[in-house]
Amino acid sequence: MSQMLNNPAKTSYLKFDALAKTMQMNPTSPTKDKDNGVKGLLKRLKQKPKDNEEGSEEQEPLEIALDYFIAIRQQRNKLKQEA
Amino acid sequence: MYEDRKGPVFDLPVPGIGMTHELGARPWQQPAQYTKIDDVAQLYVAQMQDESFTEQALNLLETKMPVTMIANAMQTTNVMNGVHSIDLGVLALPIIMEMIMFIAESDGVEYVTGTERDIEAEIEDSSIQAAIQKVENEDTMMGEEQPMMEEQQMAEDVMPTGLMARRV
Numbered sequence: 001m002s003q004m005l006n007n008p009a010k011t012s013y014l015k016f017d018a019l020a021k022t023m024q025m026n027p028t029s030p031t032k033d034k035d036n037g038v039k040g041l042l043k044r045l046k047q048k049p050k051d052n053e054e055g056s057e058e059q060e061p062l063e064i065a066l067d068y069f070i071a072i073r074q075q076r077n078k079l080k081q082e083a
Numbered sequence: 084m085y086e087d088r089k090g091p092v093f094d095l096p097v098p099g100i101g102m103t104h105e106l107g108a109r110p111w112q113q114p115a116q117y118t119k120i121d122d123v124a125q126l127y128v129a130q131m132q133d134e135s136f137t138e139q140a141l142n143l144l145e146t147k148m149p150v151t152m153i154a155n156a157m158q159t160t161n162v163m164n165g166v167h168s169i170d171l172g173v174l175a176l177p178i179i180m181e182m183i184m185f186i187a188e189s190d191g192v193e194y195v196t197g198t199e200r201d202i203e204a205e206i207e208d209s210s211i212q213a214a215i216q217k218v219e220n221e222d223t224m225m226g227e228e229q230p231m232m233e234e235q236q237m238a239e240d241v242m243p244t245g246l247m248a249r250r251v
Contacts, residue, residue, distance in 0.1 A: 009197070013196075
């Protein structure tokens with residue numbers, strides 16, 4: 001309880017980390033692959049389908065944040081593999 | 084009013100705030116500039132791709148400043164400036180941290196995440212929980228005892244008031 005007040009970054013990061021790991025274990029997650037052949041992380045993130053576009057479901061803010069988190073993590077993992 | 088409260092009351096003004104500025108004059112008292120997590124995340128990702136930010140962040144990381152601390156500072160500053168709300172800030176924190184780690188790893192800088200296990204804080208949390216439980220137990224015990232005492236007192240207080248009642 002006091003952890004969230006003292007260090008919100010740590011608490012939220014640990015929760016996102018656990019969620020991301022769970023999602024990696026279950027590939028049926030709602031997260032979409034960001035690698036569309038476009039170079040640049042920001043460009044790829046901007047290519048996310050908008051809410052008003054056809055075929056896209058409205059996502060919860062937590063899901064959207066998790067999408068970004070996983071996209072950046074994938075980039076990190078790619079970097080680690082290349083090194 | 085607040086004597087029998089069980090938790091902290093947050094809908095009160097901070098003591099002394101009336102002496103600083105009128106309500107609504109500060110950026111954090113105005114509607115936030117960004118209200119969607121999508122916009123906030125893109126704002127941070129764009130900010131962190133700037134070269135000057137990268138240099139500053141790497142300098143800080145080299146001094147072994149934890150990533151959590153940098154992320155907290157960035158988020159709090161933007162809340163203070165009215166860029167986004169605290170809720171969105173907390174949601175964006177893991178994104179900021181991950182991005183900082185990505186920058187550090189791509190530049191080969193060693194960093195401290197700040198997510199290491201804090202045993203002292205965990206003990207503190209459990210002792211707070213134990214204290215709350217103890218107080219709650221005491222409250223329930225007191226609540227059961229009080230009506231009995233009140234009933235006895237009521238019986239003693241009731242005096243016969245009729246014309247034929249005996250006077251003591």
